[in-house]
Amino acid sequence: MTPADEKELSEIVAGATGPLRVKGGGTRAIGRAIVGEVVSVAGLRGVELYEPGALTIVARAGTPLAEVEAVLAAEGQRLPFEPMDHRVLLGTKGEPTIGGVVAANVSGPRRIQAGAARDSLIGLRFVDGRGTVIKNGGRVMKNVTGYDLVKLMAGSWGTLGILSEVAFKVLPAPAAAACLSLTGLSHDRAVAAMSAALGSPFEVNGAAHLPQTGQTLLRIEGFATSVAYRAERLADLLAPFGPAAVNHDGAAVAAIWRDLRDVAGFAGRTGDVWRLSVKPSDAPALAARIGGEVIFDLGGGLIWALVAEGTDLRARLGDFAGHATLIRADAATRARIASFQPEPAPLAAIAARLRAQFDPRGILNPGLMIG
The missing domain is CATH 3.30.465.10 (Uridine Diphospho-n-acetylenolpyruvylglucosamine Reductase; domain 3)
Structure with a gap:
């Protein structure tokens, strides 16, 4: 219909x-x-x-x-x-x-x-x-x-x-953009570098770490003169983490962050993909326990994980401060493992009451978000 x-x-x-x-x-x-x-x-x-x-x-x-x-x-x-x-x-x-x-x-x-x-x-x-x-x-x-x-x-x-x-x-929309790239950082050092950048006054609006390529990326946008100044100053701030290459090519910068946005690094590859929302300070230790490939976004507050098909990543990780969502898996895995993080009992009760209020017959996408 x-x-x-x-x-x-x-x-x-x-x-x-x-x-x-x-x-x-x-x-x-x-x-x-x-x-x-x-x-x-x-x-x-x-x-x-x-x-x-x-x-x-x-x-x-x-x-x-x-x-x-x-x-x-x-x-x-x-x-x-x-x-x-x-x-x-x-x-x-x-x-x-x-x-x-x-x-x-x-x-x-x-x-x-x-x-x-x-x-x-x-x-x-x-x-x-x-x-x-x-x-x-x-x-x-x-x-x-x-x-x-x-x-x-x-x-x-x-x-x-x-x-x-x-x-x-x-x-x-901004007039210009720049992408700073650090190479060879460990998970811990990458999170520290991203935290320093995000805590700076230089208005960083993208912070990601790609262990597969060894890159830690930071984005700045705005007026051209402001972007040039802030990129230079940010590179100076990050000097303790190594030299930062700066890319001012607007089209190239857009392509880099479009691929990060769409998790293109995991596209077309065998395995299930999970999305974990965590405290950035917890990201390195969690990444070590995941047992697959990872990409850090949001300064380490978001982990994309590529793991073997059928993996129950929540069971593997146990309790942690955050939540995990199964984003890509076959139908059999999605039937067996709840895609959305199970809610604590008090929140689950509130959610059930909301659904009863807005959808008393239970006909709208029933069971989609429930484990």
């Missing part, structure tokens, strides 16, 4: 007699398989409002992400949170939608400075499990009505409602 508008979407949900599998662009095959009738938001398409001067954009949920980004780029603006394209890592087809970005709270390396999708989200409309249309937040940055509900929907993976419209605050 592909409703043409929000009213039709509401009628479909209200009249549903069984589970519904919510589909955006079909690019994120994450979580357990859902048995149910497919409801696609592909018909809910188009940018409804864009005010460059107010730094806001409103689009229907099925609008391709590429379309939104093209509209913004024409005015020298961008989404602040650098959404990942999961097609690279997962080998999926389709086209990412702006609603899917919100539903999965997708972000990239710039999250360390700009936050995730939910931090730029200022309003939305969605259809809950009863078929009721709910509007929350607004279309301008100063309107924060219903702030908590806006943030709640981001990352809910279609289990609380089906998004029909989203509104974002946006930012100007």
Whole structure:
């Protein structure tokens, strides 16, 4: 079923007699398989409002992400949170939608400075499990009505409602960028270097460590003269970690961080991929216990891990301060191992009450996020 508008979407949900599998662009095959009738938001398409001067954009949920980004780029603006394209890592087809970005709270390396999708989200409309249309937040940055509900929907993976419209605050695109590269650092030294860079006044908005290539990478963006000055000063600050090569080629820098954003280093390779959110100071020790290849992002606060197929990485690691999400695995592994981190009992009880409130019949992506 592909409703043409929000009213039709509401009628479909209200009249549903069984589970519904919510589909955006079909690019994120994450979580357990859902048995149910497919409801696609592909018909809910188009940018409804864009005010460059107010730094806001409103689009229907099925609008391709590429379309939104093209509209913004024409005015020298961008989404602040650098959404990942999961097609690279997962080998999926389709086209990412702006609603899917919100539903999965997708972000990239710039999250360390700009936050995730939910931090730029200022309003939305969605259809809950009863078929009721709910509007929350607004279309301008100063309107924060219903702030908590806006943030709640981001990352809910279609289990609380089906998004029909989203509104974002946006930012100007930078005029220039530079990437500093250190080589040969251990995990501990790399995290120390990234922490020093992120704690500096030089506005670093990307910090990653790739053990496979021996590189530790740092990104600076802004006006050309500012980027040149900050890159030079940052290289001086990092001198105790070794000489830093500085790349000022904007296209090359964009390509480096696009590959990092999309975890291209693990694309097309045998093995399961996990995403771990941890304290940066814990990352080196956890990486040693993972038993596979790793990539550090967000200054060490995010670990991408490539491990043998069928590995239950949570069982291998035991208790740690953070959470682990199974991002890429075959259907059998995803059926056996919960993709999303099991919640502590108090949080699980709250989540269950929220689902009961927004989807009392339990028909929206049932079981997707539950272990």
